[in-house]
Amino acid sequence: MSSNQGAAQNTDVADDAVTADTATRPGPDTARQAEAIVGYYSKWGGGAGFIPVPFLDAAAIAGVQIKMLTELSRLYKVPFEENRGRMALVTLLGTIAPSSLTMGAMGAAIRSVPLVGSLLSVVTLPAFAAASTFAVGSVFSQHLASGGTLLDINVEQMKDEVSKEFSARKTKTA
Known part of the structure; x- marks a missing residue:
C-alpha cells in the first residue's frame, strides 16, 4: 500500500467518524420536538x-x-428502562414536593373547608402537576440532548436543576 492510499483511507475513516458523530448529535429539529413533547x-x-x-x-x-x-x-x-425512569422521577419529584407543599397540616385544613378547600385543590394541584411535569421534562431533555442516559444521571445535580425549573415554571403559571 502506498502512503497516498493509506492517507486516503485515513481521511475516509475520519470523514466517517465525523459523519457518525454529527448523525448522533441532536439538531434543532430534535430540540423543537423535545419542547413539543414536554409541552404536550x-x-x-x-x-x-x-x-x-x-x-x-x-x-x-x-x-x-x-x-x-x-x-x-x-x-x-x-x-x-422503566424502573430506572421511575426511580429518577420519584427522586426528582421528592425535591419539588416538600418545597411546594410546605403548607402541610394547614394546607390539609384549608382543603377540608367545604367549597373553599375544593376550589383551592382544583386550582393548585393541576398547576403543580403541569409545572412539575414541565420541569422534569425540561431537565431530562437537556440531559439526553447532551448525550446522557438513564444510567449516568447525576441525581444531585438534576435535583437542583429541576427545583430551579419548577420555581420558574410555577412563577409563570401563577
Missing part, C-alpha cells in the same frame, strides 16, 4: 391534576410523566 405532556399532567380522587390523581400524574420520559428517550434514541 405538561398539559396532560395538569389535566391529571383535576382527578378528584386522592392517590388516583398522583398515579395518573406519575403515569403521564413516565410516558413523557419514554417519548423523550425514544426521540434521543436512548434506551428507556
